[in-house]
Amino acid sequence: MIYADNAATTKMSKTAIEAMLPYMEEFYGNPSSLYEFGQKAKEALESARARVAACLGAEPREITFTSGGSEADNQAIITMAHAGAKKGKKHIISTAFEHHAVLHTLEKLKKEGFEVTLLDVHSNGLITAQQVADAIREDTALVTIMFANNEIGTIQPIAEIGAVCREKKVPFHTDAVQAAGHLHIDVKAMNIDMLSLSAHKFHGPKGVGVLYAKKGILLESLINGGGQERGKRAGTENIPGIMGLAAALEEACGNIDHHAETLTPLRDKLIAGLKKIPYSELNGDASQRLPSNVNFCFEGIEGESLLLLLDDKGICASSGSACTSGSLDPSHVLLSIGRPHEVAHGSLRLSLGDDMTEETIDEIIAAVTDVVTYLRGISPFWRDLVTGKRQHVFAE
Amino acid sequence: MALYSDKVMDHFRNPRNVGVIEDANGVGEVGNPKCGDIMKIYLKIQDDTIADVKFETFGCGSAIASSSMATELIKGQPLSEALKLTNQAVTEALDGLPAHKIHCSVLAEEAIKKAVKDYYDRSGIAYDPADFPVFEDCDHCGE
Numbered sequence A: 001m002i003y004a005d006n007a008a009t010t011k012m013s014k015t016a017i018e019a020m021l022p023y024m025e026e027f028y029g030n031p032s033s034l035y036e037f038g039q040k041a042k043e044a045l046e047s048a049r050a051r052v053a054a055c056l057g058a059e060p061r062e063i064t065f066t067s068g069g070s071e072a073d074n075q076a077i078i079t080m081a082h083a084g085a086k087k088g089k090k091h092i093i094s095t096a097f098e099h100h101a102v103l104h105t106l107e108k109l110k111k112e113g114f115e116v117t118l119l120d121v122h123s124n125g126l127i128t129a130q131q132v133a134d135a136i137r138e139d140t141a142l143v144t145i146m147f148a149n150n151e152i153g154t155i156q157p158i159a160e161i162g163a164v165c166r167e168k169k170v171p172f173h174t175d176a177v178q179a180a181g182h183l184h185i186d187v188k189a190m191n192i193d194m195l196s197l198s199a200h201k202f203h204g205p206k207g208v209g210v211l212y213a214k215k216g217i218l219l220e221s222l223i224n225g226g227g228q229e230r231g232k233r234a235g236t237e238n239i240p241g242i243m244g245l246a247a248a249l250e251e252a253c254g255n256i257d258h259h260a261e262t263l264t265p266l267r268d269k270l271i272a273g274l275k276k277i278p279y280s281e282l283n284g285d286a287s288q289r290l291p292s293n294v295n296f297c298f299e300g301i302e303g304e305s306l307l308l309l310l311d312d313k314g315i316c317a318s319s320g321s322a323c324t325s326g327s328l329d330p331s332h333v334l335l336s337i338g339r340p341h342e343v344a345h346g347s348l349r350l351s352l353g354d355d356m357t358e359e360t361i362d363e364i365i366a367a368v369t370d371v372v373t374y375l376r377g378i379s380p381f382w383r384d385l386v387t388g389k390r391q392h393v394f395a396e
Numbered sequence B: 001m002a003l004y005s006d007k008v009m010d011h012f013r014n015p016r017n018v019g020v021i022e023d024a025n026g027v028g029e030v031g032n033p034k035c036g037d038i039m040k041i042y043l044k045i046q047d048d049t050i051a052d053v054k055f056e057t058f059g060c061g062s063a064i065a066s067s068s069m070a071t072e073l074i075k076g077q078p079l080s081e082a083l084k085l086t087n088q089a090v091t092e093a094l095d096g097l098p099a100h101k102i103h104c105s106v107l108a109e110e111a112i113k114k115a116v117k118d119y120y121d122r123s124g125i126a127y128d129p130a131d132f133p134v135f136e137d138c139d140h141c142g143e
């Protein structure tokens, strides 16, 4: 099997698994317990917090553990929205291609009377700091913009956006779920006030994440109960998960340059190979993108059938077609960069892993080429494009 | 649990009757590229019988499987039988479809009926339009 869906989730690293085991088998105490055995877990928790903070250039007390990226996004946005509202600020700036953890939270806030500006994304999958500067108003409570897009992998100019927000004194949150462990992050240097990450995207366990919030920000608790996480997140801490997260993040952060050096040439080889398929196009900027991300649209075919046939050839990938998203519309990300519906249905995301080689890439290119050719052969839409009854969107 | 039944996967992987009939005397196309599915049915009707049928489909796994199954169900059948084809029959023959994919079996039924209607139109055979569904453009993708 070729697992080319590392943006969906990753295989856990041995380091992460080994970091977790003792906290399941041996030190299973509750960190809130007074006795020594519980305090062992508490010590582990605080050491994990310090190590995560170090990876981000943050301070330990600025780190809150959550159940994952979605919860961190929700908590960051709701906290800043409500804090802003207290000062009469009810405007939030974001982008049209955020993850649904952000977009759906913003939808909910709109119902509470917040006004949301979603910045248009350029056709290359990037937004600019200037767009943010132009959108900021007196009553802007928060700017929330993802670090790297989960579908098309484009990397936003986060440091520039951070500088703009700092200058205008507007809090800045970034969903760094796809970036953490893959790109260098320094929250202080980049003027990031809040940041979300999720362990399972960098070879850690599922169901555990982090919300970094700069000191001075008082988080609003979404889950009420005990006083864990300084009263900002109730519930007995997921100690094994947190230990796995910390170990995976440290390992990934120590490996960022190597990861980029190995994957970038493979990514570019894959892009070049798929570009040879006529009437196909890369989605998102070719260089301002995650080293692991390749995302293409192929005219005349539909993504779900493409995925099923790739699965038959042992390749795991994903698509932004309506059928695979379970909705009637294709991916909002592809629509946001201006892909027409009919082309967005024929999309394919391949997200590479560190274990891949040139041979893996050759295999993927051959398989995708075969499947696209076959599906076009039975597609009346493709026939219409070939015979000129319908117009091509892409150049050959 | 797999998304689709073994039957669906079989018809998706090895679609029956895929292709074009150059001298078809009834052709029906439904769906549109914006929605992500188009089905085109080619019929060769002789002596009020479906002598041959072929299809082309742009769409998801269940769209391809539904077209394949629908063509199997009508091939060699008298026209009157073919016109009785329902999307439920297609779905049942496929051992079921996920709820949000039932739409694919509807498209298959409609494509066949549209092709038969085309045959009647071409051959100047009178029919009751009420016997045919309204082949609406899909309304869910806007634009």
Ligand SMILES: Cc1ncc(COP(=O)(O)O)c(C=O)c1O
Pocket: A008, A067, A068, A069, A070, A071, A073, A099, A101, A146, A148, A149, A150, A175, A177, A178, A198, A199, A207, A208, A209
């Ligand atoms: C950009 C982005 N944000 C948020 C999430 C949600 O993270 P989690 O699955 O940990 O809740 C994901 C993962 O799918 C993501 O890619």
